[in-house]
Amino acid sequence: MYKKLLIILNQMKPLRVMLSILALLLCVFVTPADTKAQYEGIYVITTLVLPALTPLIFLVLLLDALMNKVWKVDAVGSDIIKYRNIMRVDLLLATVIFILWIPYYIAIWN
Numbered sequence: 001m002y003k004k005l006l007i008i009l010n011q012m013k014p015l016r017v018m019l020s021i022l023a024l025l026l027c028v029f030v031t032p033a034d035t036k037a038q039y040e041g042i043y044v045i046t047t048l049v050l051p052a053l054t055p056l057i058f059l060v061l062l063l064d065a066l067m068n069k070v071w072k073v074d075a076v077g078s079d080i081i082k083y084r085n086i087m088r089v090d091l092l093l094a095t096v097i098f099i100l101w102i103p104y105y106i107a108i109w110n
Helices: 002-011 014-028 043-074 078-109
Strands: none
Touching (some): 002 078, 014 043, 014 078, 043 078
16 A cells, blocks of 8 residues: 555656645645634634635646546556546545535535
8 A cells, every 4th residue: 555655656746746735634624514714813724715725626636637537548558557546546635625525615505
């Protein structure tokens, strides 16, 4: 498992790694559904910045997965595996973000 993770990280470019790290941070710092917005202090980050950043990161992950699917069509050899692995990581992170953050957005809309 550790070797496979290292292989995938070696296949990813630095911007894609930073996107994945940011997505993981959004998964760790999920804002609870009943949280009220705070306009001062450190809570501005967790109640205003992260909820605004989450849909953007979610869509960028989906766009990256789509672009990897497009590049995989013309790829040969080990590049096919590389693009498939990156696409799986993107879709996994997008799914986790969706599952963890959807209660917050449902609470906002109601």
